Amino acid sequence: MTEPDSALAKPFLKWAGGKRQILPELHKSFPVEFEQFHEPFVGGGAVFFNLLPRTAVLSDANKELIGTYNVVKNKVEALIGKLEKHIYDKEYFYRIRAQDPTELSPVARAARMIYLNRAGFNGLYRVNSKGQFNVPFGRYKNPRICNAANLRACSAALAPIDVKCASFETVLRRAKPGDFVYFDPPYIPVSGTANFTAYQKNGFGMANQEKLAEVFDKLTDQGIQAMLSNADVPWIHERYRRHAIRVIKARRNVNSNAERRGHVGEVVVTNYR
Numbered sequence: 001m002t003e004p005d006s007a008l009a010k011p012f013l014k015w016a017g018g019k020r021q022i023l024p025e026l027h028k029s030f031p032v033e034f035e036q037f038h039e040p041f042v043g044g045g046a047v048f049f050n051l052l053p054r055t056a057v058l059s060d061a062n063k064e065l066i067g068t069y070n071v072v073k074n075k076v077e078a079l080i081g082k083l084e085k086h087i088y089d090k091e092y093f094y095r096i097r098a099q100d101p102t103e104l105s106p107v108a109r110a111a112r113m114i115y116l117n118r119a120g121f122n123g124l125y126r127v128n129s130k131g132q133f134n135v136p137f138g139r140y141k142n143p144r145i146c147n148a149a150n151l152r153a154c155s156a157a158l159a160p161i162d163v164k165c166a167s168f169e170t171v172l173r174r175a176k177p178g179d180f181v182y183f184d185p186p187y188i189p190v191s192g193t194a195n196f197t198a199y200q201k202n203g204f205g206m207a208n209q210e211k212l213a214e215v216f217d218k219l220t221d222q223g224i225q226a227m228l229s230n231a232d233v234p235w236i237h238e239r240y241r242r243h244a245i246r247v248i249k250a251r252r253n254v255n256s257n258a259e260r261r262g263h264v265g266e267v268v269v270t271n272y273r
């Protein structure tokens with residue numbers, strides 16, 4: 001078997017808010033040079049797999065997601081073996097969905113996560129109040145559940161990388177002057193109130209957005225390069241006014257209602273020029 005080429009690695013999960021479509025725009029804002037790369041809201045990792053930095057710390061608060069990254073990194077052949085056994089069938093999907101992931105081995109748990117992501121509606125990740133995955137079966141012609149070549153390439157790309165389950169503010173303990181931190185948090189909703197106590201469907205309210213802005217300011221004071229994506233809303237322009245803000249237009253497919261898909265303004269904030 002030839003060595004997998006990490007340069008060919010593409011995200012192995014579909015993830016809401018994935019940055020794939022606006023990568024060319026983001027490229028314009030990346031710093032020219034940096035030491036270590038940090039991505040504290042890694043999600044599907046579109047930016048990481050595009051940049052493929054030599055050294056990086058990837059993190060996210062989603063335990064299931066990070067467990068999957070670590071199995072792709074450390075046990076890719078066993079993972080492929082399990083994933084190849086999964087089939088695209090409605091009844092089978094609901095049986096796998098009903099499993100308690102905490103009772104599975106790490107490899108079976110990661111295979112279940114990738115399977116549900118490939119076969120479920122729109123590649124969404126959503127759990128109910130009990131933490132049970134509740135995305136319905138997706139209608140596809142012939143979805144590719146197991147892309148073994150890509151999983152091997154992802155495993156090679158992740159080999160030198162540290163992947164952690166952690167909340168975003170812990171990046172302050174790891175990042176050093178000269179490093180680059182890219183933040184892609186859950187966005188502030190464009191409609192509705194940007195009220196600090198308002199309940200947010202994505203569980204990431206304005207108190208978290210403020211905490212994130214404080215982390216961004218601390219990194220700036222420490223000479224650490226930081227970049228943030230978020231929605232183009234007045235609060236962002238006001239709160240990040242001491243930094244460089246660039247507005248970009250992007251097409252997003254996160255909305256299941258086709259009519260409401262479309263152009264949502266996004267911004268890129270950087271603490272360097």
Ligand SMILES: C[S@@+](CC[C@H](N)C(=O)[O-])C[C@H]1O[C@@H](n2cnc3c(N)ncnc32)[C@H](O)[C@@H]1O
Binds near residue numbers: 020
């Ligand atoms: C918009 S998505 C990131 C998209 C990603 N960059 C991509 O390309 O697919 C936001 C991510 O933030 C994570 N998240 C939510 N709250 C968090 C927190 N407090 N700390 C770290 N990650 C968090 C979610 O699990 C989700 O994966």
